[in-house]
Amino acid sequence: MLIRKLNGDDLTEQTRELDLYLTLDSVRKDITALQQSADEIARETPDVLNWQKINHRLAASTHRTRRQGKFTNIFIETKPLLAMVASLSFLFIGGLSWYNYQLQQQLVMALKTNQSMELQLAEYSQLKVNPYYLLQEITAVEAKLLNEPSLKVKVAILKHRSALMQQVLEYQQGGNDEFSI
Secondary structure (H helix, E strand, C coil): CHHHHCCHHHHHHHHHHHHHHHHHHHHHHHHHHHHHHHHHCCCCCCCHHHHHHHHHHHHHHHHHHHHHHHHHHHHHHHHHHHHHHHHHHHHHHHHHHHHHHHHHHHHHHHHHHHHHHHHHHHHCCCCCCCCHHHHHHHHHHHHHHHHCCCHHHHHHHHHHHHHHHHHHHHHHHHHHHCCCC
16 A cells, blocks of 8 residues: 555655755764764873964065055055046147148148248239249248248248249239339
């Protein structure tokens, strides 16, 4: 009758419970044996010399950890300073970029002005009166312009060249304003 009540699943479960019980029983016996052996061990105290060495090592390790703590505090205190330096660097680079952009725009404007004046001069293919000294000065300014590495100085030279070309144009157009008697 007992065999009929137990099927395969119940038998497997019963076997697992039995294995678990045996394992727990062996662990309990091991723990009891360890407690008995611990009670039999006599407590020993180290010599005074050993205690002094232990205290010395503890004091040295405490001193090291305090020193390491100071280093981390110094690093934490310098973080805002480093952040401020990084921010100022970005602002400085941004300012230089903006200044470079503005200078480049001035150079482009000066070049366009000079180009338009050159086109006006090309329309007057024949000079009525030869403004030789102005043309020589324009040639000298152009030579300076080719040799100058600085953009700021190039802008100033181009403005001077523009003024000289304006004088040439005025000189050429001045022939039309002659008085006749």
